[in-house]
Amino acid sequence: xxxxxxxxxxxxxxxxxxxxxxxxxxxxxxxxxxxxxxxxxxxxxxxxxxxxxxxxxxxxxxxxxxxxxxxxxxxxxxxxxxxxxxxxxxxxxxxxxxxxxxxxxxxxxxxxxxxxxxxxxxxxxxxxxxxxxxxxxxxxxxxxxxxxxxxxxxxxxxxxxxxxxxxxxxxxxxxxxxxxxxxxxxxxxxxxxxxxxxxxxxxxxxxxxxxxxxxxxxxxxxxxxxxxxxxxxxxxxxxxxxxxxxxxxx
Numbered sequence: 001x002x003x004x005x006x007x008x009x010x011x012x013x014x015x016x017x018x019x020x021x022x023x024x025x026x027x028x029x030x031x032x033x034x035x036x037x038x039x040x041x042x043x044x045x046x047x048x049x050x051x052x053x054x055x056x057x058x059x060x061x062x063x064x065x066x067x068x069x070x071x072x073x074x075x076x077x078x079x080x081x082x083x084x085x086x087x088x089x090x091x092x093x094x095x096x097x098x099x100x101x102x103x104x105x106x107x108x109x110x111x112x113x114x115x116x117x118x119x120x121x122x123x124x125x126x127x128x129x130x131x132x133x134x135x136x137x138x139x140x141x142x143x144x145x146x147x148x149x150x151x152x153x154x155x156x157x158x159x160x161x162x163x164x165x166x167x168x169x170x171x172x173x174x175x176x177x178x179x180x181x182x183x184x185x186x187x188x189x190x191x192x193x194x195x196x197x198x199x200x201x202x203x204x205x206x207x208x209x210x211x212x213x214x215x216x217x218x219x220x221x222x223x224x225x226x227x228x229x230x231x232x233x234x235x236x237x238x239x240x241x242x243x244x245x246x247x248x249x250x
Contacts, residue, residue: 003038003042005028005030005034005038006038006042006044006045006197007196007197007201008028008201009024009028009035009038009039009042009045010044010045010048010049010059010197010200011063011197011200011201012024012027012028013049013057013058013059014048014049014059014061014062014063014200015059015062015063015064015200016059017058018052018054018056018057018058019056019057020054020055020056020057021035021036021039021055021057024057039057044194044197047060047149048060048061048149048197048198060072060073061073061198063199063200063202065142065164065166066079066142067142067164067199070142070144070147071098072102073102073147073148073149074098074102074144074145074146074147074148075095075096075098075099075102075104075145075146075147075148076091076094076095076098076143076144076145076146077098077142077143077144077145078142078143079139079140079141079142079143080127080138080139080140080141080142080143080163081136081139081140083123083143084124084127084139088117088120091120092113092116092117092120095116095145095146098146099146102146102148103148104146104148114176115174115176116145118174118176118212119145119160119161119172119174119212120145121235122174122210122212122235122238123143123161123163125235125236125238126238126239126242127139129239130239130242133243133248133249134248138165141163141164141165141166142162142163142164143161143162143163143164144159144161144162144163144164145160145161146158146159146160147159147162149194149198157191157194157195158191159171159172159173159191159195160172160173160174161174162195164199164203165246167202167203167204168203168204168205168206168245168246169195169199169203169204169205169206170206170208170241170242170245171188171191171192171195171205171206171207171208172208172210172238173187173188173207173208173209173210174210174212175209175210175211175212176212176213177211177212177213177214178211178213178214178215178217178234179211179214180209180211180221180232182221182224184209185209185221185222185223185224185230185232186223186224188207188208188209188230189207189223189228189230191207192205192207204245206230206231206241206245207230208230208231208232208233208238208241209221209230209231209232209233210233210234210235210238211232211233211234211235212234212235213234214234214235215234215236216234216236216237217232217233217234217237218231218232218233218234218237218240218241219231219232220232231244
């Protein structure tokens with residue numbers, strides 16, 4: 001479990017241009033020794049932050065739009081309008097190059113590329129629907145395919161697709177299935193605490209399980225035994241998840 005102080009420290013670092021430990025301590029009202037312990041002991045902070053020669057800490061991913069540095073952890077990162085301008089061949093070429101760059105294994109080539117195409121087609125349909133309701137506003141959102149954070153032994157994040165709006169991050173786990181698997185629900189939810197650190201306290205992270213072989217499916221399912229639920233949706237109903245949290249039909 002990620003402690004709250006690590007999240008607060010990371011947020012301060014990633015929205016600043018370089019902070020020393022004593023400056024972080026002053027901003028957060030926390031003892032400097034405790035800040036130093038957090039900086040050097042938190043695996044995720046070691047993944048997302050670095051220290052320069054002047055002992056100032058910097059974030060690898062900026063907590064603000066656009067999220068500079070996010071492309072270094074993604075197979076594909078871009079603004080939605082740029083993503084929509086790519087044909088399938090162009091997109092797959094960029095995604096393949098990006099996956100190799102971040103160390104994403106592409107050994108299951110046939111099945112994996114089929115899933116890439118499937119996710120791309122679903123997102124194209126989603127943004128066609130969103131543009132009908134929101135106009136070009138959604139074209140300025142950010143989109144990520146294959147977000148991967150694995151630079152140390154302790155941190156493992158593999159998110160299929162992220163859609164970053166003005167205030168929310170939709171983390172979409174894609175499965176080419178039509179049946180709900182409780183384990184896949186847990187898989188969809190488990191990255192939320194890490195993504196909350198990556199994007200900071202000003203963003204709400206919403207996990208979604210997308211079953212692209214299903215039709216007209218949209219319901220909320222419990223996450224394990226906890227009193228929490230997440231939306232499970234077919235590709236043709238993904239628009240409704242965005243409306244549920246953004247409320248543009250109200």
